[in-house]
Amino acid sequence: MRLIIIGTGGMAKNQVDHFSQIDGVEIVGAVDTDVNRLAAFADKFNIEKRFLSLDEAIAWGDFDAATNVTPDRAHHPTTLPLLVAGKHVLCEKPLAENYEKALEMTEAAERAGVINMVNLTYRNVAPLQRAREMVIAGEIGTVKHVEASYLQSWLVSKAWGDWRSESTWLWRLSTGHGSNGVLGDIGIHILDFAAYGAATDIDHVFARLKTFNKAPGGQIGEYMLDANDSFTMSVDFANGALGVVHASRWATGHLNELKLRIYGERGGLEITHRPGESELRGCLGEDAESAIWTTIEVPPVPTNYQRFAEAVATGVPQDPNFRHAANLQKVLDLAMVTERERRELKV
Template sequence: MTPPGEVAAVGLALQGETAGGAAPVEPLRVGIVGGGFMARVHAGAARAAGARVVALASSSASSAGRAAGALGVDTAHETVDDLVRDPRVDVVHVCSPNATHAPVALAALAAGKHVICEKPLATSAAEATALVEAAAAGGLVGAVPFVYRYHPMVREARARVAAGEAGRVLSVRGSYLQDWLLDSGDVDWRVDSAAGGPSRAFADIGSHLVDLLEFVIGDRLARLTSTTNRAHDSRGGTRVDTEDEAAVVFETLGGAIGTLFVSQVAPGRKNRLLLDVSGTAESLEFSQEEPETLWVGRRSGARLVPRDASILSPDAARLSTVPAGHPMGYVDAFAAFVRDAHDAVRGGAPEGLPTFADGLRAARVTEAVLDSAAGRTWVDVP
């Protein structure tokens, strides 16, 4: 039996044939750095996009071997340097701990590889700036998986705002809630700032929320004030120096006001990302846990707009890869992001692809949130 990923790859390769019967485009060859959950997600998305996953490296040769075996990858490199120098690899997907993102991505760019790097792109704006500059200098694609952009109903919300259907945006409310670090015994490498960076909850999930907000409304945060909270001072006997929650009040360049709240200690919330936009004509609400609809409210009433390509904006319809009534979700959004990133590697210019510049933007907002919380004051966002 052919693995599902290979079926998708064959289908996409056939789509690459011309009407004249020209040979299909050669699949891109992917190398993955990391062996955890995100490595599995990236491997599946790359295969669904028609790529071949040819190599993997991790924190050690043994862990790389285990991960490569589990993911069906032929080559497990002993070191990350071996992977980025592998001439068979076209695109490096960086799925390792946050503190390693910048050095691994820089090494891959220096080796002439295109890079898809997990968020946060770097643990400081200075490192993220260096990555933006390195990718530009090498003429290489650098992309960050802010994949919630790739839900069709997010694109529909964006199109309605851009077309003026919502009117002038007055306010925005965003939240991203999880509970996987609720108890003091819940320990993960992200809790340690040495591995995860100085921000945890906001850098990890708040970055998604800010990117989604600015993407949908076509505006940027201008200034903000914030506070953070820590549920436990120690986890598993080790002191904790990163936040579990963050609350932000902000103003945008366009004059809208809003709030953001992120938490990794909200009981019962598994991955609840919600964006609520209020304009002078209508309100729009998207919930990642109910991605098949967009709530549209007007003074005269409200309705749920379904994910039906026949009634959606062109960009939303493009991402509706299965008929209405066949649910799409996170895996589909991730696969669509990788397809667009790989299209950019081939010279395309896909609409809405999140690049290293967007990763830098998230780093700058994260630093502003931490600075504001530390100083108990309003901070301008660069």
């Protein structure tokens, strides 16, 4: 697979690290509108072809696939030309800023007949994959209740950088710079984590969003800090289960932690994922009587990057695809409506 990188920011570096370790993948080009950033990136990773516009890259055309690592707002206008050109695409999450644009991208990809995937990175968490298998196999019985949380602390610490002075973080706090806040940034991850692990789709949603004051006048330089910082959400799942999902950037002591608890009529599962460590625990069978939880060993699973490369090589689609990400975006969009209207909505 001859691959080009669209956007050369921090996540692009992470993707190059992953793709460069996969046999049969050659990174042949990079695209960015910032000439200095593009040069530094291409020099670091020894990428020969460099383009200041996507049109130039498509006109060159000597590539099979692209990974789209541009900011959220740019996913839609940059992915569509790639699909028209018949290129396979791995797109960063969220697929688009709203469901309408995400659906347009989905339908374009399906018309083009190309491999299309969204980099919901926590699909790489082996305990999540194993938990889903156990749920589908009926090992905990019918799922009745789900709890999911995604906790970050970068608004109360500088572990990832200083959000007060670094544009990398400031744009994520500003709707005017394309951010839908914590809901749009990491909400899509925890909703996917919950629904995928519990092996059922979200059917109804009611959400509360909160933006806290972070600076005098709610502004730092050109950035209006008006995007949501925390959300809580109650959901009904298609199988009848009830769920509670929440996320925050104010979670002191939690650098980047996802947790999922799945309770069935015959057992429970708990997945915890933090940087560098993941764990699956179960309370199953007779242990349910005495509430004994046991750690379940889980082998590694292929990453999204490996599965995308395999899909391009074999022509066999892999998940998570654009349609799945568009459906998640529909939930996020409706969550914002429920906040405004204070009512539950059906997905």
